Amino acid sequence: MRKMVIVSAVLLTGILMVTGAFAQKAATLKIGINAEITGDIPKVGEATKFAAQMYVEDVNKAGGIEVGGKKYLLELAVEDNEAKAESAAKAATKLVTVDEVIAIVGPQASKQAVPAGEVSNNYKTPMITGWSTNPNTTKDRPYVFRACFLDDFQGPALSIFAKDEYKFTKAAVLYDVASDYPKGLAEFFKKDWEKKNGPGSVVAYESFTTKDTDFSSQLTKIINSGAEFLFTPQYYNEVPLIVQQAKQLGWKKPILGSDSWASDELVKLCGKDCLGSYFVSHYASAGAKGATKEFIDRYKAKFGNIPDDVAALTWDAIGLIGQGIKNAGKITGDIKKDREAVRNAIAGIKNFPGITGTITFPPNSGDPVKCANIVKINDKGEFEFYKTACP
Amino acid sequence: MTVFLQNLINALQWGSFYALIAIGYSMVYSILMLFNFAHGDIFMTGSYIGFGVATALIALSATGMLALPNWLILVLTVLFSMVLTSFLGMFIERVGYRPLRDAPRASAAITGLMIGIILETGNLILLGAQRVKFPALVEPVTYDLGGVFVTNQKIMIVVVSLSLALALHQFIRRTKWGMAMRAMAFDYAVVPLMGVPINKIAAMTFALGSGLAAAAGILFGVAYPVLDPYMGIVFGWKAFVAAILGGRGSILGATLAGFILGFIEIFVAMVFPSTLRDFIAYSIILLILVFRPYGLFGEPYSVRLRL
Numbered sequence: 001m002r003k004m005v006i007v008s009a010v011l012l013t014g015i016l017m018v019t020g021a022f023a024q025k026a027a028t029l030k031i032g033i034n035a036e037i038t039g040d041i042p043k044v045g046e047a048t049k050f051a052a053q054m055y056v057e058d059v060n061k062a063g064g065i066e067v068g069g070k071k072y073l074l075e076l077a078v079e080d081n082e083a084k085a086e087s088a089a090k091a092a093t094k095l096v097t098v099d100e101v102i103a104i105v106g107p108q109a110s111k112q113a114v115p116a117g118e119v120s121n122n123y124k125t126p127m128i129t130g131w132s133t134n135p136n137t138t139k140d141r142p143y144v145f146r147a148c149f150l151d152d153f154q155g156p157a158l159s160i161f162a163k164d165e166y167k168f169t170k171a172a173v174l175y176d177v178a179s180d181y182p183k184g185l186a187e188f189f190k191k192d193w194e195k196k197n198g199p200g201s202v203v204a205y206e207s208f209t210t211k212d213t214d215f216s217s218q219l220t221k222i223i224n225s226g227a228e229f230l231f232t233p234q235y236y237n238e239v240p241l242i243v244q245q246a247k248q249l250g251w252k253k254p255i256l257g258s259d260s261w262a263s264d265e266l267v268k269l270c271g272k273d274c275l276g277s278y279f280v281s282h283y284a285s286a287g288a289k290g291a292t293k294e295f296i297d298r299y300k301a302k303f304g305n306i307p308d309d310v311a312a313l314t315w316d317a318i319g320l321i322g323q324g325i326k327n328a329g330k331i332t333g334d335i336k337k338d339r340e341a342v343r344n345a346i347a348g349i350k351n352f353p354g355i356t357g358t359i360t361f362p363p364n365s366g367d368p369v370k371c372a373n374i375v376k377i378n379d380k381g382e383f384e385f386y387k388t389a390c391p
Numbered sequence: 392m393t394v395f396l397q398n399l400i401n402a403l404q405w406g407s408f409y410a411l412i413a414i415g416y417s418m419v420y421s422i423l424m425l426f427n428f429a430h431g432d433i434f435m436t437g438s439y440i441g442f443g444v445a446t447a448l449i450a451l452s453a454t455g456m457l458a459l460p461n462w463l464i465l466v467l468t469v470l471f472s473m474v475l476t477s478f479l480g481m482f483i484e485r486v487g488y489r490p491l492r493d494a495p496r497a498s499a500a501i502t503g504l505m506i507g508i509i510l511e512t513g514n515l516i517l518l519g520a521q522r523v524k525f526p527a528l529v530e531p532v533t534y535d536l537g538g539v540f541v542t543n544q545k546i547m548i549v550v551v552s553l554s555l556a557l558a559l560h561q562f563i564r565r566t567k568w569g570m571a572m573r574a575m576a577f578d579y580a581v582v583p584l585m586g587v588p589i590n591k592i593a594a595m596t597f598a599l600g601s602g603l604a605a606a607a608g609i610l611f612g613v614a615y616p617v618l619d620p621y622m623g624i625v626f627g628w629k630a631f632v633a634a635i636l637g638g639r640g641s642i643l644g645a646t647l648a649g650f651i652l653g654f655i656e657i658f659v660a661m662v663f664p665s666t667l668r669d670f671i672a673y674s675i676i677l678l679i680l681v682f683r684p685y686g687l688f689g690e691p692y693s694v695r696l697r698l
Contacts, residue, residue, distance in 0.1 A: 177666050206665045211625055213615040216401035217660035217668075224394050237522045241615055248533055249397070250540040269524045269617050 027064070028073045029331070031056070031321060032095030032104040034116055034127075039083025044108050044310050048130070050303050051314035052076055052105055055322070065322055068330035074322075077101050081112050088112035092119040092127070100335050103127065103321045103342055108310055110134035117144040124336065126343040128320055130313030138366035143343050145366035147317040147359065151181060154233070154258050154280040155188030156391035157372035159196060161278070162229055162256065164389070170203045172227030174218055174242060176234060177207035185233035185258050192391075203227045219246050233258035240270035247273055254278065262309075267381035274377055278386060281375040283312040283356045287384035292355040309356075316354035323352055357388060393538040398661050404545045404614065406653025407552035411607035412630035413637060413645040413652075414556060415600030421576040421640030422596045425488065425496065428503030431627015432510040433480060433601050438525070438608030438618055439514060440479075441472040445526045445609075465528040469609050473602040480601025481594045488597075489590065507624070514620040522619050525612030548610045555606055556646040559599065563642060572596060576640050636676060638689020648687055652676070 033052050037045035056074045064071035077099035079091035088107045095101045096119070103126040107113045113132035120127035121141040128145045129137055138144045149157075162168045171193050175186035190202045204225035206218035219242075222230060232242050232255065243255055257279035267274060285296055285306050295315060299307040307315075324346035325331075331338050347366075352359040357370035371390035378384040412434050419427040427433075445468040452459040459467070487502045532543045563569035571587045572595070583589050612618060629652065637648030655675055660668040679687070 208665060209669070211621070213611075213617075213622070214401075214405050216405065217398055217657040218665045220394060220397045220401060221661065221665070237617055237619065240524075240617055244531075244616070248531055248540065248542045248544075250533065250535060250538075265521065269522060271524075271527065 027070065028075045029065075029325060030075050030077050030099055030101040031318065032092075032099060032101035033076055033078040034081055034088060034091045034095060034104055034106040034112075035078065036083040036106075036108060036112065037078075037080040039081075041083050041109060043308070044131070045080065045083075047308055047311035048106055048108055048314045049078060050299070051307065051311040052078075052318050054299060054302060055315060055318045059322060065325050067325055067328055070331070072325070072331060081107050081116070083109065083112065085111055085115045088116040089119050092116040093123075096120065096123040096125045101125070102325065102335065102338055103346075105314060105317050105321065106130070108132060108314075110137060113137045117141050120144060124343070125339050126321070126324065126346055128317040128346070130317040131310050135367075141366065142347070142364075145320065145346060145361065145368070147313045147320060147354065147356065147368065148282050149357075149370055149372060150367055151185060151258075152188045153391070154372065155185055155190075156192045157280050157374075157389045158189060158231060158256055158258075159193045160391050161280075161374050161387075161389040162231075162254075163196065165387075166229065166254070168228040169197050169201055170226055170228045171197075171201065172204035172206070172222040172225055172230045173202060174204075174206045174208070174215065174222060174230060174232045174234075176210050176212075176238070178209040181260065182233045182235075182258075186231075189231055189233070213241055215242055215245050216249065219249050219251065222246075223249055223251050227253070229254040229256060231256045233260060235260045236263040236266040237269065239266060240274065243270060243273045243277070262375070262383060267377065275379055275381060277377050278374050279377075280372045280389070281309070281383070282373065283309045284373055284375040284383050284385040286378070286382045287386070289385070291353065292385075295355050312356050316352075316356050316359065319354060320346055320349060320352060320359065323349055358390075394661065396539045398657050400539065400541055400545060402654040402657040403549045403650070404653075405657055406650035407548050408607050408611055408626070408649075409630050409633045409652045410556060410646040410649025411552050411603050411610075412627065413633035413649040414559065414642055415604050416631050416634035417637060417640065417642065417645035418572075418596050418600050420634065422572055423488070423492075423593055424579065425499045426503060426631070427488075427597075427600070428500065428627070428631075429483060429487075429506035429510065430503070430600065430604060431623035431625075431630065432507040433476065433483070433623070434604040434608050434611075434627065434630075435618075435620065435623030436479060436510050436514065436608075437472055437476040437601065437605030438612050438622070439518070439523075439620075440475050440605060441468050441609035441612055442523055442525055442618060444468045444471045444475070445528060449526055461528050461530070465609075465613075468528070469606055472605045472609055476605035476608075477598035477602040480597035480604075483601075484594050484597040489593070507627075511620050511624075518620070520620075522617045525616040525618055527616065529613050544613055548614060551606065551610060553646075555603060556642065559603070560642045562599075568592070568595065632673070632676060636679065636686050638686030641686075641688040644686065644688030651687075 035045040035048040056076055059074050064073040077095055079095055081088035081091045095104055104120055105128055107116050108131035110132040113129040114136050117137050121143045124143055126143050130147045133151050138146055173186050175182040194201050204222040204227050239261055255277050259281050261279040262281050288296055324342045327345035328341040347361055350360045359368045359370045362369055371388040374386045374389050375383045376386040415430050448464045451457055483506055487506050491499045529544050534541045563572055571592050575582045575592055633649040633652045634645050637644035655672045659672045663671055
């Protein structure tokens with residue numbers, strides 16, 4: 001009987017040691033994906049998953065990420081948040097506590113990213129959203145980051161572009177005073193433009209309210225103000241009316257816009273009047289160069305469609321996590337310590353060569369400083385990458 | 392000066408829409424003593440019907456069976472849509488208003504609101520939430536008159552709406568049907584005793600108002616080619632203001648008031664910051680009504696009513 005106990009004890013320890021050694025040898029790190037796979041915006045979830053899969057395959061094919069002289073393979077743990085706020089928080093909890101991931105990519109939409117960010121931050125697990133532009137996602141949350149720029153950032157990006165490209169000094173703005181996004185953008189643009197070009201350099205600052213269709217009075221004012229270009233941070237359903245009416249009132253100067261222009265509907269509704277205009281965007285597939293083009297071509301070959309902004313931003317988000325792991329110095333095996341190390345490494349990232357722009361995290365902020373892409377609506381009505389603008 | 396002239400032209404175009412819609416409100420109000428709050432949505436539906444008819448005609452023309460020039464497509468679109476929308480107006484009168492003719496006024500008033508909501512959501516269900524582009528039937532040509540820019544569209548819109556208003560005015564002044572309408576506006580109770588078929592007159596009033604709203608809708612689609620199901624709401628309210636401002640029972644009053652409203656809106660935005668446009672514009676109108684409570688061209692009810 002005693003013998004039996006000893007034998008089985010020895011055997012058990014043996015088994016434990018073998019399996020333990022085996023686990024040690026595989027050395028994988030798990031990255032969580034919290035994505036909108038079902039629900040209202042399944043395309044967003046799909047793009048997230050595809051881009052993340054492509055990244056992980058790349059890394060694993062190269063033998064893994066090297067941290068402190070040791071290579072680690074990556075593994076994805078994918079959770080569906082059903083495009084719901086509650087499910088996003090639940091998915092984040094599961095990824096942190098059950099799957100024990102080192103970091104999380106997503107959720108993408110702010111509705112999900114804000115509550116999921118809360119959970120990740122409470123569990124001290126790094127999270128990077130690709131797409132969410134709501135300031136609350138990262139606000140006062142040291143563990144939460146984003147790969148995209150904030151809305152406010154578009155104002156300075158555009159004023160740089162107008163200055164560099166055209167040497168303009170007098171701007172006009174037309175915006176919807178009753179809608180948060182255009183109003184915020186108009187204000188940020190005005191502030192930045194007047195800082196650079198002196199007070200009064202926004203020579204016309206005109207507004208309207210949501211659902212207005214006639215802008216003739218405002219545009220007449222703008223045209224007679226001596227402005228050299230018009231900035232209108234409106235949505236794709238209002239831009240055609242503004243642009244067409246401006247042209248019919250004799251305006252021949254450039255009209256610039258924000259990322260709210262980026263919809264296939266814009267050119268459909270606007271026709272030839274909008275061709276040749278520029279707007280700020282996170283990413284443009286047409287006319288991409290270098291690493292961005294390489295990503296687009298490979299993604300297209302693999303999944304059959306051209307990657308959208310979600311896919312591109314996810315690629316950068318998971319890339320930032322990869323870089324963070326690499327910079328962490330050492331993986332201890334204690335998941336809490338490792339998460340802390342990865343977070344600190346991500347927060348310290350400078351000049352990360354992302355495909356949506358070069359990304360740097362300023363001290364104490366999860367909102368990156370990066371270059372914005374200026375997109376031109378070309379003669380064929382496609383959104384074509386034109387140049388980058390770096391405030 | 393060019394700024395003033397330019398805004399004058401802007402205001403003429405903008406006022407045309409208010410005028411055409413205000414006429415419809417005004418007619419129904421003076422003849423049936425009720426506010427047809429669905430009128431703004433009838434305007435919206437007219438615009439969408441115009442979109443449907445124009446799209447169908449363009450498709451027909453593209454097949455080559457019947458090659459139509461754009462101007463003919465526009466004329467046909469306006470005619471077909473006016474007729475179709477007139478039927479819609481008559482239908483609304485039949486199911487929504489006639490059964491409630493003796494009900495309290497409040498019930499008849501909310502009927503309009505409900506029909507409006509039904510038209511909006513019906514459209515939403517049918518075509519979805521994305522905006523539709525009204526086909527470019529009139530290729531815009533801009534004329535530069537010494538710094539003042541006029542397009543062929545603007546001229547067309549102002550001419551067509553003024554002609555429609557004048558035609559309606561003549562119809563009511565000079566025909567027997569028009570006389571019956573005037574009589575009904577004058578005394579709702581006695582008229583049936585004289586053998587005037589009030590149901591027919593009521594239906595006709597709705598048909599005329601809806602037809603004009605459809606014309607406005609199509610002209611609107613030409614000038615502002617992005618349509619959405621909720622475009623008639625605020626527009627309808629403002630046209631309603633114009634109808635009351637014009638005075639009860641006056642076609643030319645409603646027309647003129649529509650233009651006045653357009654002028655006030657445009658010129659307030661010219662002089663003041665545009666953020667304050669509606670605030671100041673509608674304060675001015677409130678002030679006008681304080682001094683002329685029966686509207687600009689209306690008369691107290693005891694006095695003979697004009698139509």
